Amino acid sequence: MENRFKGNIKKENSSNSIIDNLLIGGIRIISFSVIIIFILILGKIFYEGIGVINWNFLTGIPKSDISKGGIGPAIFGTMAVSIIMLILAVPVGIFSAIYISEFAKDTFWLRLIRASVNSLAGVPSIVIGLFGFGFFVLFIGKSIDNILQTGMLFGQPAIIWASATLAVLVLPTIIVTTTEALNSIPLTFRQASLGLGASKWQTIRYIILPQARPGILTGVILALSRSIGETAPIMFLGCAFFLPNLPLAYLDLSFVQIPIINPADQFMHLAYHIFILATQSSNPTLTAPFQYGTTLVLVLITLLLNLTAIIFRFRFRKIIEVVNRNQ
Amino acid sequence: MKEVKIKIKNLSVYFNYIQALNDVSLEIFENKVTCLIGPSGCGKTSLLRSLNRMNDMIYGFRMKGEVLIDDIDIYDKDIDVVNLRRLVGMVFQQSNLFPKSIYDNLIFAPKILGVKDKSELEEIAEKVCTQTSIWDEVKDRLNESALNLSAGQQQRLCIARALTVNPDILLMDEPSSSLDPVSTSKIEDLLFDLKRNYTILIVTHNMQQAARVSDYTAYLYLGQLVEYDKTTKIFTNPANKQTEDFLTGRFG
Numbered sequence: 001m002e003n004r005f006k007g008n009i010k011k012e013n014s015s016n017s018i019i020d021n022l023l024i025g026g027i028r029i030i031s032f033s034v035i036i037i038f039i040l041i042l043g044k045i046f047y048e049g050i051g052v053i054n055w056n057f058l059t060g061i062p063k064s065d066i067s068k069g070g071i072g073p074a075i076f077g078t079m080a081v082s083i084i085m086l087i088l089a090v091p092v093g094i095f096s097a098i099y100i101s102e103f104a105k106d107t108f109w110l111r112l113i114r115a116s117v118n119s120l121a122g123v124p125s126i127v128i129g130l131f132g133f134g135f136f137v138l139f140i141g142k143s144i145d146n147i148l149q150t151g152m153l154f155g156q157p158a159i160i161w162a163s164a165t166l167a168v169l170v171l172p173t174i175i176v177t178t179t180e181a182l183n184s185i186p187l188t189f190r191q192a193s194l195g196l197g198a199s200k201w202q203t204i205r206y207i208i209l210p211q212a213r214p215g216i217l218t219g220v221i222l223a224l225s226r227s228i229g230e231t232a233p234i235m236f237l238g239c240a241f242f243l244p245n246l247p248l249a250y251l252d253l254s255f256v257q258i259p260i261i262n263p264a265d266q267f268m269h270l271a272y273h274i275f276i277l278a279t280q281s282s283n284p285t286l287t288a289p290f291q292y293g294t295t296l297v298l299v300l301i302t303l304l305l306n307l308t309a310i311i312f313r314f315r316f317r318k319i320i321e322v323v324n325r326n327q
Numbered sequence: 328m329k330e331v332k333i334k335i336k337n338l339s340v341y342f343n344y345i346q347a348l349n350d351v352s353l354e355i356f357e358n359k360v361t362c363l364i365g366p367s368g369c370g371k372t373s374l375l376r377s378l379n380r381m382n383d384m385i386y387g388f389r390m391k392g393e394v395l396i397d398d399i400d401i402y403d404k405d406i407d408v409v410n411l412r413r414l415v416g417m418v419f420q421q422s423n424l425f426p427k428s429i430y431d432n433l434i435f436a437p438k439i440l441g442v443k444d445k446s447e448l449e450e451i452a453e454k455v456c457t458q459t460s461i462w463d464e465v466k467d468r469l470n471e472s473a474l475n476l477s478a479g480q481q482q483r484l485c486i487a488r489a490l491t492v493n494p495d496i497l498l499m500d501e502p503s504s505s506l507d508p509v510s511t512s513k514i515e516d517l518l519f520d521l522k523r524n525y526t527i528l529i530v531t532h533n534m535q536q537a538a539r540v541s542d543y544t545a546y547l548y549l550g551q552l553v554e555y556d557k558t559t560k561i562f563t564n565p566a567n568k569q570t571e572d573f574l575t576g577r578f579g
């Protein structure tokens with residue numbers, strides 16, 4: 001009998017492997033170039049920026065000449081805006097996602113909600129910024145002022161409106177990632193829980209949300225890191241060029257004064273500060289190191305957040321794998 | 328004395344365009360073990376799941392007919408499905424333990440029912456595990472993930488978990504499909520114990536098991552009830568030729 005293996009299964013006689021190798025090689029080069037671009041950008045920023053970074057730079061107050069002093073208020077402002085943004089966006093995003101994945105039947109309305117979320121994700125951030133100014137400051141803020149007779153307290157750009165606008169910007173990210181996390185929890189757990197006499201809400205609260213938590217956190221962190229890098233949406237919303245005082249108010253408890261973020265104040269912001277350093281400087285050679293330093297701080301914060309997100313995603317995938325192995 | 332616990336009247340079940348059950352009428356007796364047998368896809372699971380309304384959540388589900396438990400129509404508009412499921416417990420065809428610890432799986436339902444006392448929860452956990460003869464295997468690893476257990480242990484833990492709510496009726500969908508002979512016979516002993524307090528419906532592909540454990544047997548084929556009678560009658564002298572063919576393996 002003829003031996004069909006002989007001369008057939010060796011690599012050198014096969015055209016499969018040549019084409020495969022070429023293609024795989026090409027793909028490998030392309031993917032490596034991404035890494036190289038990433039390293040180049042990061043390396044340049046690191047190299048130019050590391051020199052100015054010290055305790056004074058990180059915590060100090062900017063001097064009127066922007067080539068001196070620190071970026072403390074910009075770091076603080078970024079954090080303040082982000083925290084309030086999360087307080088606004090996370091509950092809305094998570095509850096919307098719960099509604100979409102657990103309650104809405106596959107109807108016209110669900111499709112409409114999905115389409116809106118997806119379209120919202122594609123709106124350019126500058127448009128969101130203009131919307132935020134028009135809707136939150138001019139409409140909501142002014143209306144509150146009119147009703148409460150507070151003059152010009154709410155109807156002007158401020159942290160709260162910047163946060164609200166950023167919340168609108170990141171809402172699609174949070175909704176989509178949370179919906180996916182919820183949908184990836186197998187039907188069998190819902191059945192097990194309902195079959196044991198748990199109500200729908202108890203099933204969501206005690207079975208589905210705990211399992212989806214790492215996935216949801218990943219989405220929240222990605223949303224946060226995206227919002228931190230945005231300049232366009234906050235430009236009209238109280239982001240200040242130069243503001244040495246921190247946007248704080250004091251909660252007076254007579255024996256002690258507790259500082260809290262003042263949501264009606266204006267603020268400095270890292271991304272916007274970079275923009276100012278790059279465009280408003282009278283002496284670019286002097287301000288360049290500060291620009292790189294500020295950029296480095298921003299990039300490191302974003303990287304740190306993304307790294308956290310990756311760790312959460314890894315944990316989430318492990319949970320899902322264990323679950324699937326047992327199906 | 329023989330009381331009817333569940334009355335199924337002209338039940339038809341559809342999933343979109345597939346008809347899973349066709350005009351099934353059946354009376355299930357209290358404190359008896361009733362066995363559902365029939366070839367794969369004949370509607371055993373569908374029938375079981377219409378008794379605790381687990382089909383409700385399947386997309387495209389429709390039904391005709393009535394299901395009465397203790398003479399109450401469970402598909403009535405003012406039935407609280409959550410309370411119904413507490414009284415009609417279910418062990419699913421595939422084990423579906425939560426990716427939590429063994430102990431958390433066991434106390435999930437009691438906690439939801441409002442049991443807060445720690446010693447009471449521990450008592451429930453130990454009791455149901457002893458009933459399902461899995462206590463010795465899990466007592467030292469209660470805080471380990473339930474998914475680390477072997478398939479057979481998982482299945483017995485699922486049964487134990489179903490008992491934690493102390494239901495009236497117990498639906499078991501192939502509860503011993505991945506069990507060794509020893510655990511299978513332990514489960515069968517358990518059924519004898521349980522039927523004093525519960526009404527049990529069990530699906531099995533194992534004919535010897537059906538003959539051993541059940542008082543009544545229903546043979547389903549293509550969504551229809553072919554024959555339903557005392558198990559001794561069905562296995563010794565079936566009225567229907569189809570049933571006989573199925574039982575003797577001359578089926579298909």
Ligand SMILES: Nc1ncnc2c1ncn2[C@@H]1O[C@H](COP(=O)(O)OP(=O)(O)OP(=O)(O)O)[C@@H](O)[C@H]1O
Pocket residue numbers: 342345346347365366367368369370371372373374385420
């Ligand atoms: N979720 C579902 N969606 C659509 N059709 C379904 C669904 N579940 C069951 N069916 C259909 O209903 C019919 C009966 O299925 P069922 O699961 O009740 O069979 P079974 O007797 O339990 O089979 P097995 O012994 O393999 O478990 C089958 O034709 C099946 O394809």
Ligand SMILES: [Mg+2]
Pocket residue numbers: 371372373420500
């Ligand atoms: Mg089945």
